[in-house]
Amino acid sequence: GGAERHGLPIGFHVFGTSGHPTTGAGWPSYYIEEGAGHSTSCQTVVTSLVIEGVFERFPKLKVVMIEGGFAWMPALTWRLDKLFERMRGEVAHLKRRPSEYIREHVWLTTQPMEEPDDRRQLFDTIDWIGHDRLLFASDSPHWDFDDPFRAFPAGLDEDVRRRICAENGKRVFRV
Numbered sequence: 102g103g104a105e106r107h108g109l110p111i112g113f114h115v116f117g118t119s120g121h122p123t124t125g126a127g128w129p130s131y132y133i134e135e136g137a138g139h140s141t142s143c144q145t146v147v148t149s150l151v152i153e154g155v156f157e158r159f160p161k162l163k164v165v166m167i168e169g170g171f172a173w174m175p176a177l178t179w180r181l182d183k184l185f186e187r188m189r190g191e192v193a194h195l196k197r198r199p200s201e202y203i204r205e206h207v208w209l210t211t212q213p214m215e216e217p218d219d220r221r222q223l224f225d226t227i228d229w230i231g232h233d234r235l236l237f238a239s240d241s242p243h244w245d246f247d248d249p250f251r252a253f254p255a256g257l258d259e260d261v262r263r264r265i266c267a268e269n270g271k272r273v274f275r276v
Contacts, residue, residue: 102159110163110208110273115142136213143169144177147207151181154194156202163273164207168240171209175229178203204231208273210238211265214247220254227261236273237266 104111116139122128123142129135143166149155156162181199185192195202209230217223227235240246253262270276 105159105162108161108163108275110165112165112167113143113146114167115139115146115169139169139213140173143209144173147174147177147203148181150206151199151202152192152195154192156206157194157196162206165210165236165273166207167210168212168238169209170213170215171211171230171235172215172223172226174203174207174209175226204234208234208236208269210236211252212238212240212247213245214252216254220256223254224257227257227265232261232264233269233272235265236270 116123116135123135124138125141129138147164147166150164178200181203185195185199189195215223215226237249237252238247239249239252249266253265
């Protein structure tokens, strides 16, 4: 309740070793498996926060999912809404659809930036999530960091880029 009371977001950086396997298939053998697992770890946390009723209990809580990418969010939200409609009786404590809680309470960082061959797919994903829900993250000084001058493909609206790179973070973190 303290973070909510003070208007501060909680950041989740949800991977690494905590004594438990980091994937549903057990311990990764390769770094590429660990890297791909970051987004699934984020999905698990977002699902748990919504379904367990955290946002129902803390209606002003802000959550930032850090370093798990963001393109996974639309599919997760669609799936949760569909399951909610079928299994609503199991989660009677939820007053709204999962997508509504997610849209109101969850922000995502851009790192690692998804890079589809067709950049319009990335633009569509950003539009679906909402420009106001993305915060630029570089992950510097790691070898796979996203350079803010090269991370976004050509053609992204300059106002959208400015909001993602600066304005959204200022608003979420109240600086």
